[in-house]
Amino acid sequence: MSHDTTPALVKPRPVPTPTSRPFWDGLAAEEVRIQRCADCGGWVFYPRSRCSHCLSGRLEWRTVDGAGVVFTFSAATQATFPAFADEVPQVIAVVELPEGVHLTTTIVGAAPDDVRVGAAVVPVFDHGADGMTLLRYRLA
Amino acid sequence: MGLRGDAHIVGYAQERSERRFTGQAKLTLEQWADLAAAALHDAGIDSREVDGLVCGGDLLESSTFVPATIAEYMGWSVNLAERVDLGGATPAGMVWRAASAIELGLCEVVVMAVVGSAVPPSPKPAPFDDRILFGASSNAWGSPQAEFEIPYGNIAQNCGFAMYAQRYHELYGWDERARAKVAADQRVSACANPDAVFFGQPVSVDDVLASRMIATPLRMLEIVMPCARGGAALVMCSADRARRTDHRSVAVIGFGERLTHKTPTYAPDLPHTPVAAAAASAFAMAGLGPADMDMVQLYDCYTITALLSIEDSGFCGKGEGQAFVREHDLSYRGDFPCNTHGGQLGFGQAGLAGGMSHIVEAVRQIQGRAGERQLVRHDTAYVTGTGGVMSEQTALVLQGA
Numbered sequence: 001m002s003h004d005t006t007p008a009l010v011k012p013r014p015v016p017t018p019t020s021r022p023f024w025d026g027l028a029a030e031e032v033r034i035q036r037c038a039d040c041g042g043w044v045f046y047p048r049s050r051c052s053h054c055l056s057g058r059l060e061w062r063t064v065d066g067a068g069v070v071f072t073f074s075a076a077t078q079a080t081f082p083a084f085a086d087e088v089p090q091v092i093a094v095v096e097l098p099e100g101v102h103l104t105t106t107i108v109g110a111a112p113d114d115v116r117v118g119a120a121v122v123p124v125f126d127h128g129a130d131g132m133t134l135l136r137y138r139l140a
Numbered sequence: 141m142g143l144r145g146d147a148h149i150v151g152y153a154q155e156r157s158e159r160r161f162t163g164q165a166k167l168t169l170e171q172w173a174d175l176a177a178a179a180l181h182d183a184g185i186d187s188r189e190v191d192g193l194v195c196g197g198d199l200l201e202s203s204t205f206v207p208a209t210i211a212e213y214m215g216w217s218v219n220l221a222e223r224v225d226l227g228g229a230t231p232a233g234m235v236w237r238a239a240s241a242i243e244l245g246l247c248e249v250v251v252m253a254v255v256g257s258a259v260p261p262s263p264k265p266a267p268f269d270d271r272i273l274f275g276a277s278s279n280a281w282g283s284p285q286a287e288f289e290i291p292y293g294n295i296a297q298n299c300g301f302a303m304y305a306q307r308y309h310e311l312y313g314w315d316e317r318a319r320a321k322v323a324a325d326q327r328v329s330a331c332a333n334p335d336a337v338f339f340g341q342p343v344s345v346d347d348v349l350a351s352r353m354i355a356t357p358l359r360m361l362e363i364v365m366p367c368a369r370g371g372a373a374l375v376m377c378s379a380d381r382a383r384r385t386d387h388r389s390v391a392v393i394g395f396g397e398r399l400t401h402k403t404p405t406y407a408p409d410l411p412h413t414p415v416a417a418a419a420a421s422a423f424a425m426a427g428l429g430p431a432d433m434d435m436v437q438l439y440d441c442y443t444i445t446a447l448l449s450i451e452d453s454g455f456c457g458k459g460e461g462q463a464f465v466r467e468h469d470l471s472y473r474g475d476f477p478c479n480t481h482g483g484q485l486g487f488g489q490a491g492l493a494g495g496m497s498h499i500v501e502a503v504r505q506i507q508g509r510a511g512e513r514q515l516v517r518h519d520t521a522y523v524t525g526t527g528g529v530m531s532e533q534t535a536l537v538l539q540g541a
Contacts, residue, residue: 007270007273008273012286014291015281015286015287016287017281020287046284046287046288072410073303074299074305074306074355074358076299076302076354077354077356078352078354080293080295080299080355081273081290081295081296084293087293092294093303094303094404094405104288104289104292104294104403106292117306117307117310117311134292
């Protein structure tokens with residue numbers, strides 16, 4: 001049996017950069033680590049080389065709880081990309097953490113009708129065979 | 141601050157929309173030339189007078205050095221060579237950049253065009269480029285979308301606009317019939333436009349609600365139809381030169397532009413959109429308000445795009461858009477003429493040409509050349525361009541001379 005390598009049928013996976021590596025290492029260890037600015041105190045996501053509030057270069061990694069609330073979501077009833085067809089309906093969501101940052105994720109283990117804006121959610125660490133861990137969420 | 145209104149649109153060209161291309165396939169550079177020639181002919185201006193050009197990034201034959209490639213091909217010597225990279229807001233962004241250059245005295249006659257028709261099959265196949273799979277998202281290494289969006293399936297536009305709609309409705313109430321009515325009303329106008337892809341195909345609110353769910357809460361008939369035939373061009377010149385053209389000229393009297401994010405996950409205040417800032421700037425510059433507009437031509441890649449644009453442009457208050465749509469007829473026959481060519485939902489979207497269709501329709505109406513769908517009052521128009529997922533926003537106020 002051959003493995004299909006048609007680009008549209010391979011699920012795209014994250015490939016870390018030197019800047020983002022601590023975030024992905026944190027997920028592998030089942031911790032949510034995000035950046036905080038040592039100058040202005042602002043929280044930053046996604047990982048950057050400079051603060052998105054004040055452009056300071058003094059960003060520090062902090063481990064946070066990772067629980068949050070659903071800011072918004074959509075259940076993709078048509079796959080957004082052919083490789084995701086097996087996950088349809090895929091509940092793609094924006095989660096807001098108490099630190100104020102927003103991140104993109106999917107809500108797993110829930111029917112789309114059970115998901116609401118404002119619902120409390122907790123992290124699910126989805127360890128992949130490629131060594132990368134995706135940060136998914138489930139209803140709390 | 142801002143424009144004096146001394147740069148006027150004086151001619152246009154527009155290719156009709158087709159889902160499956162039936163014409164003669166041409167290179168995109170050749171399409172650009174055809175559209176430019178047609179728009180200059182419409183204006184009654186000789187090609188030798190052109191001294192400025194504005195393009196998008198839509199030439200398949202050249203990915204860089206695009207303005208120079210176009211100038212050389214057309215035989216133009218230009219003082220303005222601009223490439224705009226604002227997604228669907230590109231055509232609206234072209235208009236104020238061209239107007240600014242004319243008012244600064246840099247140039248006298250500017251041509252801008254966007255192409256969208258099929259090209260001949262290349263005898264020299266390029267290596268597979270996975271960019272076509274990801275639409276407006278970049279999957280290149282180091283791109284924030286590649287690392288933090290695409291692996292979760294947040295790809296291209298449907299899901300992003302659906303997430304705008306979801307939060308909008310949860311904050312301001314659910315009226316799916318109002319959203320569907322945007323599409324249905326615009327179809328009325330598309331049925332008065334023989335160039336529209338959905339000419340002769342009316343739909344009802346119930347038809348829209350019965351169409352297939354794509355990304356909750358958005359259904360198929362709330363999403364633009366990609367077209368394989370399209371393209372548009374505009375000619376703009378100084379007010380002085382405009383007095384010697386063939387049609388009523390259309391002054392650009394206000395504009396605004398605002399960008400805050402690439403991916404809506406990072407939008408500062410969703411579902412408040414950057415349209416609000418762009419509209420406020422455009423109206424302030426024009427010295428007119430929403431109530432002074434005889435028509436609106438709002439970028440409508442989705443029903444929710446038009447609904448959010450109506451609200452954030454100030455035609456009603458935030459959260460009142462659904463009631464506003466229920467209470468007004470948005471067709472060319474109605475009391476709030478919106479997207480009188482059918483909008484992109486009714487006219488079709490052939491790449492960047494979709495966004496220029498709104499500007500062309502405003503010009504056509506103001507010039508009194510809209511045929512069956514000609515408005516009785518047609519002196520002022522408010523036009524928007526939306527790029528990405530409510531990301532790049534440009535607003536224009538146009539007025540007949």
